[in-house]
Amino acid sequence: DQQVKQNSPSLSVQEGRISILNCDYTNSMFDYFLWYKKYPAEGPTFLISISSIKDKNEDGRFTVFLNKSAKHLSLHIVPSQPGDSAVYFCAASDTGNQFYFGTGTSLTVIP
């Protein structure tokens, strides 16, 4: 049972434009959400997070939006750069001991 879903397996965006990656979850007890970036043959690296008490968190070119009523979060990358090409995973937690990951979205930024 996939509690965190990323319905778009891939996304292509022109360099300089906005990339929007989406994530949906089913468990209303989740109160902390994270985005990870992963290159091939490497472990994921933490990108940005948001708690359920917020609806937006921004860090440089990366912004995460949380819509609790819709159980939806999104990651915006503006402007997109070729180095952003990677697989992006969203994850959610309710206790802090367990994290539930989505299936990932492969982002390709075209120069």
Added chain:
Amino acid sequence: SQTIHQWPATLVQPVGSPLSLECTVEGTSNPNLYWYRQAAGRGLQLLFYSVGIGQISSEVPQNLSASRPQDRQFILSSKKLLLSDSGFYLCAWSVFPWGQPFRDNEQFFGPGTRLTVL
């Protein structure tokens, strides 16, 4: 600073052979430890997590097992590998106990082990 090590980086094993993957963490005490598997076309599947020495929680039934013989050592094992065990195995750690509310609550991943079962 904290670091996490995994080895080997790549492994090719025949079906039915045993498996032992090791993960060690440096620079932190009493971390939460995790084993994930990323199979082709799938996300990160949590296999095991541990909140302390000898404490292992399994998330999915499978022919794998995990052990935590020391505070910062986490081992993934199998007595007989299956073809379906092929994948990219990742070890991760997080702060335990859970940090201040909504701060520092992230997992740090190791470099991973690429396992191919033939």
